[in-house]
């Protein structure tokens with residue numbers, strides 16, 4: 092490793108400047124000029140900071156030190172420098188760049204009684220939570236998996252675990268592959284740990300890094316952390332883009348301290364984690380019962396086309412009319428963004444009295460629309476699969492159009508079905524898979540939900 096393991100005289104740095112770096116790995120050229128110039132000028136004397144070439148050779152391959160990806164020689168800029176394509180979203184790393192890392196024994200406050208959450212775990216939730224903490228603490232199992240169906244309250248189950256780490260002055264990260272999930276999580280976590288510093292980081296927020304003790308972030312943002320966390324909770328491990336992306340999986344491994352712990356959360360765990368659990372390499376905690384003790388709604392399958400000629404098919408019209416007449420509020424899922432506008436237009440023609448909006452990933456008003464639907468200012472939300480996870484609505488039904496489309500996986504169908512019946516007082520909602528064919532993925536989704544319903548509690 093041609094690492095310039097220069098470490099330097101950084102005591103002269105102000106506390107604020109040091110806090111900019113704690114647990115971080117940043118590109119030298121992305122830092123404020125006065126900081127980067129001082130680091131560079133002192134590069135021979137560094138002792139706490141680590142300054143290393145951002146792309147280095149390993150066994151004859153060029154490797155990006157930020158994300159661990161191979162950099163093929165064809166990734167070359169007109170300047171002749173190589174650059175990493177894999178982590179481009181966080182700013183370009185080239186062979187002319189340096190990364191700055193700081194591993195520091197930063198003393199966070201010991202947050203005793205930091206849990207300000209006023210809710211109560213059910214007995215089953217409490218048991219799972221205690222068990223997870225016990226395994227981290229006593230049996231030294233640094234990686235664990237919590238498999239909990241949607242609506243089982245898995246976030247709340249992690250609160251006592253988080254609190255135990257904060258109480259020891261340790262640092263905790265809670266990450267998800269999805270921005271929506273982070274946005275929803277942040278206010279809940281902030282309220283649950285009101286006296287602790289909590290930060291939110293993803294591509295659409297531009298808060299100054301404050302060295303927070305508790306971090307909510309997308310998995311992508313972990314590329315900016317280095318051995319930072321004593322506990323890292325990875326939500327939705329089966330979700331795009333985390334699942335199947337080795338770069339993000341490496342980012343998780345790098346962001347945790349060498350002695351740190353990881354807790355994976357999922358309602359539909361990927362097979363490699365389940366087989367690791369089967370081989371007893373990964374402790375698995377299982378909570379099938381939803382927090383209000385009710386079951387997941389089993390999807391009804393209705394067969395039909397969406398359009399016949401220029402109109403909705405009569406099957407679809409009847410279904411929609413029935414829901415509208417009963418004044419149900421509902422989500423309509425579509426597999427492809429191109430269909431949103433025409434289907435919305437048809438819907439408005441048929442039901443001009445119903446308040447409806449469309450939402451998709453790049454929609455600038457996405458957060459507002461989701462909030463309006465939650466506040467019951469909208470009766471119907473027509474959405475792509477961006478709302479398949481993490482979002483919580485009370486008392487709704489869900490219609491999945493073209494449920495046989497290849498864009499849906501078994502996991503996404505199970506997740507979408509899980510949007511229904513999430514509040515104790517409105518646990519009965521309807522989920523309809525609307526499609527022309529009954530695919531294997533649909534069949535598996537229905538089977539998985541039935542199976543989870545028979546499992547009961549812990």
Ligand SMILES: [Zn+2]
Nearest residue numbers: 155158175178
């Ligand atoms: Zn990279």
